[in-house]
Amino acid sequence: MAIVIIACNLTVLLVHHLTPALHVPISVFIKSLAYADLWVGVNCALNIGVTFARGWPYGLWTCKLIGYLLLVVVLVSITTLTCIGIERYTAIQNPINYRSVVTYKRARICVILIWVLCGLVFLPAFFNWGMDVDIHGSCPLFWRYNISFGFFLISILIIPNLLISIICYIRIIHTLVARQRWLQTTGSTFNGPQQQNACQKQHEKLMAKIGLAIMSAFYITWLPYVASSFIRYLDLANIPQDLYNGTLYLGISNSFLNCVIYSISHQAFRDGFKNLVKRCCCSKQTKSYESGSPGWSRRTTGSNSPSTIHDTSIRIQKLDKNQIKSQPLKMTNN
Incomplete structure (x- = not known):
């Protein structure tokens, strides 16, 4: 899973960097998600050493740093999903002023602020708040055993972001359905600039669907693990270890699902991926001729x-x- 997560997210970053058609504001937020998911893959690779060493083999400070960064990227992913929902809501509700309000530069500034603020929020955790350090076990996972820290994560960070995202996408779906009904009742046909505007609206609709799919996949894959962790901690039920590990792997699998969603639903991403493969193949042929x-x-x-x-x-x-x-x-x- 670590190899798949790292490879998929590096592919997403390369395709978005090399494809001019993807240099749009929402692409900045998608690359932020890819960076966060990439660190999840690196974290999985580092935890492989725990199995062979029967404990955390990298030292105490590395334990704290790895766990701290894992919390940061999880919060970055949640906040970035909320920003994608707000960005899609702005594009659908106010398409006339969208390009002047949401720009590529402002999106990059927003992503930088997200990473900085998420890093500041979890600074107390870096200084042992809610953590029982045990380098003889899988160190970064020991935050989940503190009920106050878990309550802070869910009530202060996860639930508000989830509610904002749900409200945004409900409004988006309502607007798209009303617009589609109006087009069917009027039977309007578009010519010239109106046809170009209609194509732009179809693109915004597609991006809204992609954003909704990404958000749904994130919460669906991680919710079973969060629920099973609290059930086990509060002794509400006896959850088998295999089932608990399965919920953990389901949540981790979300880190490469975004690449699958892009490749299935986004034509520009598929074209960019094909161009990336052709560029790699052509470079190999050029090297063979030069040799x-x-x-x-x-x-x-x-x-x-x-x-x-x-x-x-x-x-x-x-x-x-x-x-x-x-x-x-x-x-x-x-």
């Missing part, structure tokens, strides 16, 4: 040096230019 094969050396003048290859390429270019110049003369003679 020189035995067949290539036999076709040259007997030397495999860079100067010989350069001279040969110049001759080929000159021959091509002569053919291009002579082609119109042959046509006129005919």
Whole structure:
């Protein structure tokens, strides 16, 4: 799972960085999610050492830092999902002023503030609030045994973000349904600028669906683990260890579900991924030609040096230019 999470989120970051069509405000928030999920994959890879060493093998301060960063990225993911809902709500409810209100630069500033504020919120946790440090176990997971800390996470951080996201998407769905009914009753046809505006609205509708899918996947995958943790802590029921581990792996799996959602629903992301694969394949072919094969050396003048290859390429270019110049003369003679 660590390998899949790291590979998928690195792919998301590369595709969004190399695809101009994805350089939009919502892309900034999606990349923030990818960075947070990438750290979850790194955290999973580090915890593999716990199994072989039968304890936390990296030291006390590393234990605190890893656990602190894990809490930060979880809160970053929740807050970023809320910002995506607000951004989609603005795009659907006020499409005329959307481009002037929500810009790429402002989205980047918002993401930076999210990371800084989330880091400040969990600074007390870094100084042992709610943590029972035991480097003989899986150290970063010991925060879940403190009921006051868990209540702080759920009531102060998770529930408000969840409510804001739900309200935003309810309003978005209501607006889209009302707009679709109005189009069906009027039977309007679009020409020129109106058709372009209609295509833009369809794109905003698609992005709203993607945002809703990402938010739903996050809370659906993590809710069973949160519920089972509290049930076990309060001794409300006896949850088998295998079932409890299954809920944990279900929550961790959310870190690569975003890549699956993008690839299924977003055409621009699919095109960017294909271009990324083609670029990697072309670079490999270029390196193979530059390294020189035995067949290539036999076709040259007997030397495999860079100067010989350069001279040969110049001759080929000159021959091509002569053919291009002579082609119109042959046509006129005919």
